[in-house]
Amino acid sequence: MIDERMVARLTLVEPALGRQEIKKSRFIAVAGPVADEAVAKVFIAARSDPSANHNCWAWRVGQSYRFNDDGEPSGTAGKPILAAIDGQGLDRVAVVVTRWFGGILLGSGGLIRAYGGTAALCLREAAKATLIEAVSGTVACEFGDLALVQARLGVLPGVQVEVQTFTDSGAILSVSAPESEAVAVDRLLTDLTSGRSAIQWTA
Known part of the structure; x- marks a missing residue:
């Protein structure tokens, strides 16, 4: 059994951007380091685009986390974004994925791949540092x-x-x-x- 205290956790050094176009819908992910829930809320508010169809997001700070589908079918946006954060062993990170609808429905599976994939793409390219408690x-x-x-x-x-x-x-x-x-x-x-x-x- 792995002792979680021995596993180095990472956070982001600075905000990062990732984008994809999937069946004419544009997805842009913005990720950044956040110290706590209050900072995460400010980050999400600042990075959401009111002109877009959806601003879906997730954040994790230690054992605390939240995610939001912002009008997309339940479980198809916020949760995959959180999974992208956790999948790369990141902590104290928030991600907003903004979608401009291109007129073609993606279905639940397509949305999960689009939101999770755009978040993961953004996070993979981001500069990271070991999180020191x-x-x-x-x-x-x-x-x-x-x-x-x-x-x-x-x-x-x-x-x-x-x-x-x-x-x-x-x-x-x-x-x-x-x-x-x-x-x-x-x-x-x-x-x-x-x-x-x-x-x-x-x-």
Whole structure:
């Protein structure tokens, strides 16, 4: 059995476009990276063309997903678009496939192939990047440890000190890190400060 946590997930680097003409109907797919449902809704609204016959869409963000057939027969548009996203192992991605009807009916099977195929074509050509899950937390650090902690955290891959707030005895650092580096951050802080500082992960 494959551990899903070990499977690298991908997202898109930037918006991508794909187009097909099928029996005189024009299909244009636009895909893009989205951070959450709210961003996905904005993306879909911005990329839908009110002059078209149908603007069908799907998005996935982690375990959350939605799809919409926008007037096409149920199951023939949104679901195949979602299947194209999932079929390429993508996450945090939204796709809108817009159709201008050409006068020839495609039937249910033809619509599924047209919408799913146009979405897949668009996604195949898109620039992708590995999706890195990040965690964030805070750590209270004494003045005597502060410079060394900042320097050493800065060399860990993907770890960033985003905000520091000074206190009477030192500083509180807000830190973000790839999930894979969280244990290394814990160990580093404990070792450097002889246990005086520990990070509290919040998300």
